[in-house]
Amino acid sequence: MNVNSGFQHQENCTNDRSFIKATGGGAYKFSELFKEKLGISLEKEDEMDCLVTGANFLLKAVNQEAFTYLNGSKEFVQIDHNDLYPYLLVNIGSGVSMIKVDGDGKFERVSGTSVGGGTFWGLGKLLTKSQSFDELLELSHRGDNRAIDTLVGDIYGGMDYLKIGLSSTTIASSFGKATSHNKELEDYKPEDISRSLLRMISNNIGQISYLNALRFGLKRIIFGGFFIRSHSYTMDTIAVAVHFWSKGEAKAMFLRHEGFLGALGAFMSYETHSLDDLVVNQVMPLPVNASLGTDTNYDPLEGDLNGTESIQCSVYRA
Ligand SMILES: Nc1ncnc2c1ncn2[C@@H]1O[C@H](COP(=O)(O)OP(=O)(O)OP(=O)(O)O)[C@@H](O)[C@H]1O
Numbered sequence: 001m002n003v004n005s006g007f008q009h010q011e012n013c014t015n016d017r018s019f020i021k022a023t024g025g026g027a028y029k030f031s032e033l034f035k036e037k038l039g040i041s042l043e044k045e046d047e048m049d050c051l052v053t054g055a056n057f058l059l060k061a062v063n064q065e066a067f068t069y070l071n072g073s074k075e076f077v078q079i080d081h082n083d084l085y086p087y088l089l090v091n092i093g094s095g096v097s098m099i100k101v102d103g104d105g106k107f108e109r110v111s112g113t114s115v116g117g118g119t120f121w122g123l124g125k126l127l128t129k130s131q132s133f134d135e136l137l138e139l140s141h142r143g144d145n146r147a148i149d150t151l152v153g154d155i156y157g158g159m160d161y162l163k164i165g166l167s168s169t170t171i172a173s174s175f176g177k178a179t180s181h182n183k184e185l186e187d188y189k190p191e192d193i194s195r196s197l198l199r200m201i202s203n204n205i206g207q208i209s210y211l212n213a214l215r216f217g218l219k220r221i222i223f224g225g226f227f228i229r230s231h232s233y234t235m236d237t238i239a240v241a242v243h244f245w246s247k248g249e250a251k252a253m254f255l256r257h258e259g260f261l262g263a264l265g266a267f268m269s270y271e272t273h274s275l276d277d278l279v280v281n282q283v284m285p286l287p288v289n290a291s292l293g294t295d296t297n298y299d300p301l302e303g304d305l306n307g308t309e310s311i312q313c314s315v316y317r318a
């Protein structure tokens, strides 16, 4: 669930109620709990609406928000506001939603996949006994997926299969080596398992995203969601998948504030928080757990999220 801290207190003679905007499944699931324990009503905002509003806001208002990531280096992309749409927004949370965005409030959820962040965390926990997502992610930094995945070279005696465009190092079958008769789970290193899993899931999301972009003729694919967490290997795998399948035609883009699109969108849904009502260069407090430092040296690929600071926004008046 995404909740934001734009806490509002409404009073009139008959009704004294406090509410906060909330989106996602948790806005429904925890509604009663919030009311019972905190006396707060959750005002539900549609999840897809909020994701799109959050992404559009960031892309328009925050300088150096979007970047591409290829071969280990990132490049910020300055997007002309008049040339922002259409794009494919891929939100990788527990599951994955793919949304074709045509404008403010104009979008269609065109696809999705249940193989997402929850799959990485869930399968990874079972297979590696990791106690936290961060531990699992950290394992993947040190792993070598070649110990688990079958590569084209493993099948072709170390050779490339260039006739169909596959090098010997391309993964032919994720987790293929785990079929080995004389090996059990304990014989594989948790870090290698984590790495294979991350590659499998990121690759798959990159591929499905590209196919959907192709379906609608979209050149830009923007990835968000808490799964990415500015993790370089995740972004690299997704970017390579998009590059590989599109033969360089489509670009994967990432967002500095990728994990908070829904919360931002819910925040924006307060009538007084629309983009047009904000002034140029205003420092806008972000929702709880939804902000990054104002440090201009901040590196999203290295940084961690601590959710206590504000974000410097350049907001254009309509
Ligand atoms: N510290 C963390 N703890 C748990 N999961 C994390 C953490 N950091 C990143 N993740 C990843 O984020 C995913 C959840 O992302 P997010 O909160 O955006 O989605 P959600 O709202 O639960 O799912 P959905 O969008 O499908 O409703 C997890 O499945 C996991 O892959």
Ligand SMILES: CC(C)(CO)[C@@H](O)C(=O)NCCC(=O)O
Residues within 6 Å of the ligand: 024, 025, 047, 093, 094, 095, 096, 097, 111, 112, 113, 114
């Ligand atoms: C169900 C939601 C939208 C909840 O956020 C998300 O988890 C999701 O998009 N899952 C993928 C479902 C599917 O399209 O197969």
